[in-house]
Amino acid sequence: MTAIDARRPARLRRAARFALAGFLASLLLASTACARPAAPVTDDEAVAIATRFLDLFDAGKVDEARDAFSVDLRDTLSVEDLQRTHAVYARRAPESTRGEPRVERVGDAAVVEVPVQRGQLVMQASITVGPDRRIEGLFYNLDQGPQAGPAPAADGATGPAGDTDAAPGADTDADADAGTGAGVAA
Structure with missing residues (x-):
């Protein structure tokens, strides 16, 4: 196993966390936009x-x-x-x-x-x-x-x-x- 392969799971975890954080932030923004009264x-x-x-x-x-x-x-x-x-x-x-x-x-x-x-x-x-x-x-x-x-x-x-x-x-x-x-x- 090479050094690049050893760091791959850590990068994937960071990318998954970043994607999840982005999804949650967009969900929060969408829900507050919908919750605002007309x-x-x-x-x-x-x-x-x-x-x-x-x-x-x-x-x-x-x-x-x-x-x-x-x-x-x-x-x-x-x-x-x-x-x-x-x-x-x-x-x-x-x-x-x-x-x-x-x-x-x-x-x-x-x-x-x-x-x-x-x-x-x-x-x-x-x-x-x-x-x-x-x-x-x-x-x-x-x-x-x-x-x-x-x-x-x-x-x-x-x-x-x-x-x-x-x-x-x-x-x-x-x-x-x-x-x-x-x-x-x-």
Whole structure:
């Protein structure tokens, strides 16, 4: 055995230690990069995400609309749930009108509230967008009381207040918080 062969195991051990240390360092860096919280969602981002969801949902593209959901919300609301909700929603009128979105901050998340009118049905869509830019909560609040005003129409015209043809199973009290089947609190 030569002197070079005698030093070979020591070099291999050093190289293995160096490779292991490099692997552990890269693993540590990767885990700290993933562990950093996402920056808070901006109001404009939240409105854009909520509006895109509403556009897709109005068009009946529930699979695409559901792609914006967080994992938890996707586990809670199936495609079938959204399709049933859209079917009830679509029977109201061929299209909906929306008012100006309003954003309320909840920590790093934003709750986008959008007044929606579809036929005689007047609702408030509340969509919670988290810091990961995913929809974490979705709820439609039906405004059915005599004090309920319609969502402002795109041309500035307003329709009649209230709803005489409420969604199936909806409570008709003035202060009802009845969802259309897609209500999930964040």
